[in-house]
Amino acid sequence: xxPIPSQRISESALKVWRITGALQSLFYLVIPIGYYFIHNxxxxxxxxxxxxxxxxxxxxxxKTFVIPLLRWRRWRYEVYENEVDLQFGLxxxxxxxxxMIRVQHVDTxxxxxxxxxxxxxxxxxxAATVHQIPALSEERAANLRDRISKLATEAEExx
Amino acid sequence: MSKGKRLHPVAxxxxxxxxxxxxxxxxxxxxxxxxxxxxxxxxxTAYFVIGGFLFLFLYGYLKWLTxxxxxxxxxxxxxxxxxxxxxxxxxxxxxxxxxxxxGVLQRLFQxxxxxxxTAGGGNEPEVLLKAVTKKExxxxxxxLLKDKVKVETETVDSDDVAIDNAVQDEQRxxxxxxxxxxxxxxxxxxxxxxxxxxxxxxxxxxLEGWIPDxxxxxxFGYLFHSSLVLIIVLIxxxxxxxxxxxxxxxxxxxxxxTIVKKGDELEITRGxxxxxxxxxxxxxxxxxxxxxxxxxxxxxxxxxxVESAGGGSKDEQLSTVLFPIVLKRNLNESLKQIxxxxxxxxxxxxxxxxxxxxxxxxxxxxxxxxxxxxxxFIPYGYVATLLIPIxxxxxxxxxxxxxxxRNKGYLWMSYRTVSKTLVVIPKQxxxxxxxxxxxxxxxxxxxxxxxxxxxxxxxxxxxxVDVSKxxxxxxxxxxxxxxxxx
Numbered sequence: 001x002x003p004i005p006s007q008r009i010s011e012s013a014l015k016v017w018r019i020t021g022a023l024q025s026l027f028y029l030v031i032p033i034g035y036y037f038i039h040n041x042x043x044x045x046x047x048x049x050x051x052x053x054x055x056x057x058x059x060x061x062x063k064t065f066v067i068p069l070l071r072w073r074r075w076r077y078e079v080y081e082n083e084v085d086l087q088f089g090l091x092x093x094x095x096x097x098x099x100m101i102r103v104q105h106v107d108t109x110x111x112x113x114x115x116x117x118x119x120x121x122x123x124x125x126x127a128a129t130v131h132q133i134p135a136l137s138e139e140r141a142a143n144l145r146d147r148i149s150k151l152a153t154e155a156e157e158x159x
Numbered sequence: 160m161s162k163g164k165r166l167h168p169v170a171x172x173x174x175x176x177x178x179x180x181x182x183x184x185x186x187x188x189x190x191x192x193x194x195x196x197x198x199x200x201x202x203x204t205a206y207f208v209i210g211g212f213l214f215l216f217l218y219g220y221l222k223w224l225t226x227x228x229x230x231x232x233x234x235x236x237x238x239x240x241x242x243x244x245x246x247x248x249x250x251x252x253x254x255x256x257x258x259x260x261x262g263v264l265q266r267l268f269q270x271x272x273x274x275x276x277t278a279g280g281g282n283e284p285e286v287l288l289k290a291v292t293k294k295e296x297x298x299x300x301x302x303l304l305k306d307k308v309k310v311e312t313e314t315v316d317s318d319d320v321a322i323d324n325a326v327q328d329e330q331r332x333x334x335x336x337x338x339x340x341x342x343x344x345x346x347x348x349x350x351x352x353x354x355x356x357x358x359x360x361x362x363x364x365x366l367e368g369w370i371p372d373x374x375x376x377x378x379f380g381y382l383f384h385s386s387l388v389l390i391i392v393l394i395x396x397x398x399x400x401x402x403x404x405x406x407x408x409x410x411x412x413x414x415x416x417t418i419v420k421k422g423d424e425l426e427i428t429r430g431x432x433x434x435x436x437x438x439x440x441x442x443x444x445x446x447x448x449x450x451x452x453x454x455x456x457x458x459x460x461x462x463x464x465v466e467s468a469g470g471g472s473k474d475e476q477l478s479t480v481l482f483p484i485v486l487k488r489n490l491n492e493s494l495k496q497i498x499x500x501x502x503x504x505x506x507x508x509x510x511x512x513x514x515x516x517x518x519x520x521x522x523x524x525x526x527x528x529x530x531x532x533x534x535x536f537i538p539y540g541y542v543a544t545l546l547i548p549i550x551x552x553x554x555x556x557x558x559x560x561x562x563x564x565r566n567k568g569y570l571w572m573s574y575r576t577v578s579k580t581l582v583v584i585p586k587q588x589x590x591x592x593x594x595x596x597x598x599x600x601x602x603x604x605x606x607x608x609x610x611x612x613x614x615x616x617x618x619x620x621x622x623x624v625d626v627s628k629x630x631x632x633x634x635x636x637x638x639x640x641x642x643x644x645x
Contacts, residue, residue, distance in 0.1 A: 081641070082641050092595050092596065092597045097592045097635065098590075102589075126590040127468075127618065128611040128618025129591045
């Protein structure tokens with residue numbers, strides 16, 4: 001049995017994911033608001049309005065508290081000399097192997113929210129695929145990027 | 160050497176035509192909508208049309224005048240543009256494939272078009288030389304594909320319609336040809352029949368409106384007392400017609416199919432009306448697919464496709480046909496000639512037995528839902544319950560045909576969508592390997608594996624659903640480049 005990768009991503013990722021989760025769940029507010037107007041104009045039952053509000057609150061809680069935590073717990077990565085090993089995914093657990101000799105380039109990315117918490121995402125690109133390790137602390141991301149890039153250039157075709 | 164070459168002057172005409180083709184929609188629109196707006200006098204319209212044609216012709220001429228190409232030792236230089244001058248330098252080692260085609264127009268003038276593709280090209284071919292002589296085309300290919308430019312005086316018989324491979328090389332040449340018998344088999348078992356059937360059916364329903372009703376009644380009315388017989392006969396006729404169309408189409412497409420192998424290069428030539436030639440480097444092949452379509456499987460026939468980085472034409476879903484048809488038991492023999500790297504005993508380890516239930520359920524659920532809906536809404540809808548056993552059989556079949564195998568350097572997976580497919584991927588072509596498990600798969604501890612390869616300019620991935628934990632672990636360590644293996 002292949003061991004699970006050892007490295008976790010930054011704990012600050014939780015904060016960022018909670019904020020984005022909360023913002024995303026605002027979108028679902030459209031349903032109760034929309035229904036509120038229908039309820040007023042066409043006099044549809046008010047009980048449904050309360051149901052929609054309850055559903056909205058439930059979604060918000062799940063998206064803000066439950067999902068980020070579960071996702072954070074699942075996320076593992078490990079960079080070996082010859083390959084990168086990733087494990088992630090909430091409902092579908094994914095395990096990805098990317099050999100160093102296939103890596104074309106590595107970069108770090110940072111949106112405004114990530115920058116606020118001094119985090120960055122490492123993106124690994126092969127000829128056919130793109131992989132991300134989200135929300136690492138800035139210096140760790142930079143180190144990882146440089147390390148993968150160095151290993152990728154050193155890796156040789158041994159087949 | 161320093162001066163660039165122009166295309167054959169016929170290119171002016173071809174450029175003019177393609178410019179016209181692009182404008183055809185606005186022109187038609189102008190005719191339809193412009194009519195009512197203003198009553199133009201006849202001469203004015205005529206001048207307008209003639210002026211437009213002259214303008215387009217001038218455009219074609221200028222385009223031809225400004226387009227030059229030049230092959231030096233390291234690169235292909237293209238200069239083009241009427242107002243904005245564009246220069247493009249393509250290094251020889253970046254060139255993936257050179258496709259020589261002769262469309263109907265080109266053939267009228269005994270010319271060919273040369274398409275040169277490089278990595279990262281986008282949808283448009285990198286360079287399209289619209290009209291050059293056959294001799295020139297062969298020379299271009301020779302110069303671009305050889306690292307050291309050999310100045311050779313070639314003998315090209317230009318009278319034959321086919322693009323002759325008169326360029327003899329010192330390297331060993333192997334040839335694979337599709338015999339007439341095989342061509343016929345390919346055509347008869349072509350799955351294009353379904354597509355043609357739809358087209359003919361659509362046409363037929365259109366036609367019905369044109370034929371007067373009395374005619375139909377008169378001719379058929381007394382022949383068939385029951386309308387059901389009429390319908391069945393009609394469908395049979397439509398089926399036959401579409402079958403013939405599909406046969407003719409396939410014969411035209413794959414007629415005179417030949418592969419010539421010179422060293423590492425494969426030259427695939429095919430087509431009767433339109434000759435297409437594709438040059439493919441063996442090193443660029445990222446995977447081969449052995450496809451057994453439903454119509455071909457009973458006869459033990461398979462077709463082989465290659466996935467390659469770059470090249471390939473759109474109508475083949477960016478994969479190139481290597482062998483349109485070959486007997487499954489002769490497959491290794493043919494491969495040995497053309498792509499010897501892919502020859503080996505492809506024993507397939509089947510999926511774990513507990514996966515069967517999931518394969519069947521996946522087909523059963525939509526079938527049951529569909530049956531329910533049909534039974535509820537349509538009279539005699541309960542006939543649809545026939546779907547359920549079909550779904551069960553289909554799921555079982557998909558399970559049975561799923562499997563994986565590997566040796567040191569290769570991985571192969573077999574699966575069925577409709578056709579049964581076996582894909583063979585060299586390990587060094589796999590860009591990334593993924594094993595995943597959904598919550599439902601967790602119950603039976605099954606996994607889905609996914610291999611991604613480079614294909615054309617982007618990636619493509621092959622999935623195999625529901626492999627066992629052991630198979631997954633086995634493949635992870637097979638793919639791992641760390642020393643942990645064994």
